[in-house]
Amino acid sequence: NIVSTETKKKLNYISEQQNINIRTCDRQDHEVNITQLYSKFKSNVCCCIDLSPEFLVTTGELINILVHTDVTRYRQIDGSYLNEVARPTYVRIILYVQSVAKYGKSPYIYPLYGLGELPQGFARLSAIYGGTYMLDTPIDEVLYEGEGEEKKFAGVVTKEGTAKAPIVIAGPTYFPNLVEKVGEKVIRAICILDHPVPGVDLDSLQLIIPQNQVGRKHDIYVAVLSDVHCVVPKGYYLAIISTIIETEQPHVELEPAFKLLGPRIDTLMGIAELYQPINDGSKDGIYISKSYDSSSHFEQTTDDVKDIYFRITGKPFELKKRPTAEEEEQELQGL
Secondary structure: OOOHHHHHHHHHHHHOOOOOOOOEOOOOOOOOOOOOOOOHOOOOOOOOOOOOOOOOOOOOOHHHHHHOOOOOOOOOHHHHHHHHHOOHHHHHHHHHHHHHHHOOOOOOEEOOOOOHHHHHHHHHHHOOOEEEEEOOOOEEEEEEEOOOOOOEEEEEEEEEEEEEEEEEOOOOHHHHHHHHEEEEEEEEEEEEEOOOOOOOOOOEEEEEEEEHOOOOOEEEEEEEEHHOOOOOOOOOOEEEEEEEEEOOOOOHHHHHHHHHOOOOOOEEEEEEEEEOOOOOOOOOOEEEEEEEOOOOEOOOHHHHHHHHHHHOOOOOOOOOOOHHHHHHHHHHHHO
C-alpha cells in the first residue's frame, strides 16, 4: 500500500492548507530495511529500498508541489499513437527538455535515503497544521452512518481508539469492495548488484526499454541507485525493474533488463494487481486512490493526487504563493 501513503500525505498537507483537519492511520509502518525486504520476498539497516521507486521530473508537477509547500525543509504506447493529436507528445518533450536544462545532467532527481523522505517531510510539515500520523496502526473497523444509498463514511476504529471524520482518503486495499481491477498486473524485480551497469560507469541511471525493441506492448522501466543516494552500502548498487505483465511467464519478460544489468548478487520479484476506484467518492465520502503503475516517475501519481483533490473540493488544485517558514512561525505564535 505504498502509493496510498505518499498520495495521502501529499493530499493531507494540501488539504490542511485549506483549513481541513486531518488524521491519518496506516496499517503499514513503511520502513523497509534489508531484513524486512527478505522477509517479504524470501523465506541490517544497511539499505533504504523503495519497493516502487519513482524518479522526480525536475520540472514536473510533484516538484512544483514540493517547492510550493517547502516540504524539503525538514502510458502504454503502440502503433495507435499515429492517430493521436500531436500536442500531448509535444508537451512531454517540453517537460523533458526543461527538466534537463534545470540541472544539466538528467531530467530526474531522487531523494537521499529513498522516497520515504518525501512522506516524512510532508508528515512533519503537516504536523505544524495539526495533522496526526499513526503508522503501523491496522484499521479494526470502518464506521458508517445511514443505510443503502444514504450510507456514508463516519470514522474508523483502531487500537488507539475511534477517529471520526466526514470523509476518508485511502488506498485500494482498504476498501476492496469499492475498487475494480484495471485488468493489468505489474511485476517488479529488486536486484542487488556489486558493480555498475556494464558499459555505463554511472552511480545512478534510469533505463526505459522501448516496447518495440523487445517485441512487447509495454515499456520496461529500470531504476538504478547507489551509495551516492544513501540507499545501499558503498560498492553496491540497487536496480529495480518494472513493467506490465503480458504473458503467463512474467519473470521471463524482464530478461531484456536482466541482460543489461549483468551479474546479480540477488533478485527479488513480486507481482501486484492494479486497481482503480469504482465511484468518485462524493456520495459515501470515501475517496480512493489508484494503484501504482509501472512507470518510474511521479507524473501519473501526481495526476491522481490532483484528481482526488478535485473530487473532494470541486475545485482544481492550484499552487498559490504561500508564506515563508519565518512567516508561518510568526503566524503560529500570533505575531
